[in-house]
Every structure is written in C-alpha cells, then in structure tokens.
Amino acid sequence: MSNNRVTRRQFLTYTITGVGGFMAAGMLMPMVRFAIDPVLQTKAEGDFVLTGQRVDELTEAPVKVDFSYEQVDAWYKSEVTDAAWVYKNGDEIVALSPVCKHLGCTVNWAGDSAYPDQFYCACHGGRYEKTGVNVPNTPPTGPLDQYEVSEKDGYLMLGKKFANSFA
Amino acid sequence: MFFNVKDIEQFQSQKQFIDTAIVPLLSLEFADDRSRQSSSAAEFLMSLTAFIEQQFKGRLLVTPPFSYTPALKDAIRPEAIKDELQSAGFKHIFFMTCDHHWTTIEGERDVIWMPAIPLESMDKAVKQRILEDQLKQVIPTFTSAWTSV
Numbered sequence: 001m002s003n004n005r006v007t008r009r010q011f012l013t014y015t016i017t018g019v020g021g022f023m024a025a026g027m028l029m030p031m032v033r034f035a036i037d038p039v040l041q042t043k044a045e046g047d048f049v050l051t052g053q054r055v056d057e058l059t060e061a062p063v064k065v066d067f068s069y070e071q072v073d074a075w076y077k078s079e080v081t082d083a084a085w086v087y088k089n090g091d092e093i094v095a096l097s098p099v100c101k102h103l104g105c106t107v108n109w110a111g112d113s114a115y116p117d118q119f120y121c122a123c124h125g126g127r128y129e130k131t132g133v134n135v136p137n138t139p140p141t142g143p144l145d146q147y148e149v150s151e152k153d154g155y156l157m158l159g160k161k162f163a164n165s166f167a
Numbered sequence: 168m169f170f171n172v173k174d175i176e177q178f179q180s181q182k183q184f185i186d187t188a189i190v191p192l193l194s195l196e197f198a199d200d201r202s203r204q205s206s207s208a209a210e211f212l213m214s215l216t217a218f219i220e221q222q223f224k225g226r227l228l229v230t231p232p233f234s235y236t237p238a239l240k241d242a243i244r245p246e247a248i249k250d251e252l253q254s255a256g257f258k259h260i261f262f263m264t265c266d267h268h269w270t271t272i273e274g275e276r277d278v279i280w281m282p283a284i285p286l287e288s289m290d291k292a293v294k295q296r297i298l299e300d301q302l303k304q305v306i307p308t309f310t311s312a313w314t315s316v
C-alpha cells in the first residue's frame with residue numbers, strides 16, 4: 001500500500017509535466033494554425049498580384065507586364081497601375097521594377113538604340129544591365145529593385161519588391 | 168513630381184535635373200448638355216498627365232490643373248503662369264489641354280492639345296494602352312525640347 005503512494009516529489013513532477021505540456025500546446029497550436037489555416041494562406045497569397053502574362057510565353061527578352069492593385073492612402077482609395085520588366089534567366093523568372101534609382105522615372109528595355117541590351121532611362125540617360133545592375137558613370141546610384149514572382153494557373157504573379165539579387 | 172511637399176522638397180534639392188513643368192488647362196462646363204462631355208475630358212486629361220508624371224517623374228513637375236468655366240476662361244493667362252514657373256527655375260514649360268480654345272491663340276507654341284478620349288467606357292487594359300499611345304504622341308515634343316539645349 002505504502003509502495004503505491006505518490007511521493008511529494010513524484011506529485012510535483014507529474015504536475016509540472018502536465019502543466020508544462022499544456023502550456024507548450026497552447027503556444028504551438030496557434031503556430032500550427034498559422035501554418036495550415038486556409039484563411040491565413042490566402043492572405044499570404046493576397047500579397048501577390050495576378051497579371052495577364054502567361055508564364056510559358058516568357059522568353060529571354062524582357063517584356064513589360066502591367067498590373068494594377070488598389071492602394072489605400074488615408075481616406076483616399078485609388079487604383080494604381082504599375083509595371084515590371086520580366087524575362088527568363090534559364091529556368092528562373094526575373095521581374096525587375098522599372099522605377100529608375102536616380103529620381104524615379106520609368107526605364108525601358110533597349111530604350112536607347114545605341115544600347116540594345118540595356119535598360120535606358122530617358123530622363124537623364126541612366127542605364128542598367130539586363131540584370132538591373134546600374135551602369136557606372138550614369139546618374140543612377142543603385143540597381144533596379146526586383147519583384148517576388150509566383151505562378152497561378154499558368155499566369156505570372158508578382159509580389160513584394162526586394163533589393164536586386166544580382167548586384 | 169507632383170505639387171506636394173515631398174516632391175517639392177526633392178525638386179528644390181535637384182533643380183538641375185527637374186527642369187520641366189506640365190500645366191494642365193482644364194475646362195469645366197456645368198450646363199446639362201455639356202457636363203457629361205466636360206467631365207469625360209477632365210478624366211482623360213487628369214489620367215494622361217498622371218501617366219506622364221509616372222513615366223517622367225524625375226524630370227518634370229505636373230502642377231494641379233488650372234480649371235476654369237467659360238466665364239473665367241479669359242482670366243487664365245498661360246504667359247503669366249509660364250513666367251512665374253520660369254523664374255522658379257523651370258526651363259521647359261508645357262500646357263496640356265483638351266480645350267480647342269488654346270490652340271486658336273496666336274503665338275501659343277507651348278500648348279499641347281489632345282483630343283479627349285472617353286476612357287470611362289474602357290476596361291483597364293484598353294485604357295492603359297490608350298494612355299500609352301497618347302504618351303507616344305507627346306514624347307517627341309518633350310525630347311526635342313530636352314535635346315535642343
């Protein structure tokens with residue numbers, strides 16, 4: 001009889017394990033839900049904007065892809081149309097922001113016939129390599145930003161901008 | 168650049184690069200038989216100038232539109248606006264409008280007249296293409312001014 005008695009030490013160990021496990025579950029559950037909850041998943045996907053560009057039509061030559069989304073600025077809602085220069089680099093899709101890193105004009109691929117393999121900014125003659133890296137001794141001080149890319153039903157999706165990875 | 172504090176601060180520190188001003192001249196007519204057409208033209212002019220701003224942000228300032236009703240038309244004097252912009256440091260000043268009135272004025276070489284295209288009936292992609300086409304019409308005017316310096 002006395003052999004089966006739960007000692008004070010055992011009692012404490014059981015209790016602490018029990019409470020600890022309960023607490024761990026309390027912390028883990030929301031994390032697991034974040035990972036698998038479909039509502040939250042679509043929210044993450046919501047950061048991507050679907051474009052009208054078919055992925056299988058992309059080539060090594062950069063094309064301009066327009067996309068629009070709604071921007072809320074204080075009380076003012078507006079539809080913003082933006083663009084990206086998109087091309088294939090082997091199997092990888094590269095999407096570059098067209099916003100010049102000098103003062104913000106829109107750059108064009110092969111915009112200057114003297115440099116058919118570069119992006120050109122008509123405002124002050126800024127130039128960038130195909131990777132978006134700025135050509136030294138032209139006004140821009142940094143490379144073009146890149147967009148995250150994704151695919152849905154064969155169409156290209158564009159996400160957040162990030163610092164150029166080729167630089 | 169637009170006429171807001173952030174852009175104007177940038178203009179003041181980069182005057183050597185931002186040397187062009189675009190001034191929309193916007194006709195407003197409120198009479199029942201004119202207001203629809205007038206609002207459509209306003210929408211077009213504002214969309215087009217905003218699109219030009221997006222393409223050439225680092226080189227030009229798009230001012231808020233100078234708006235007038237038929238009765239106020241004669242009070243708008245592009246020459247005077249031009250003088251004031253020039254003394255602020257702008258080298259090239261263009262007025263953009265859909266109002267034929269300004270093309271009939273003798274010696275107004277800086278007015279770019281555009282036919283108003285009714286964008287309201289178009290979907291996004293078509294609208295974008297129209298704006299791009301119209302932009303292509305005006306780019307030569309800008310670049311010839313820019314390269315003639």
Ligand code: FES
Binds near residue numbers: 101
């Ligand atoms: S804004 Fe592109 S070179 Fe100046």
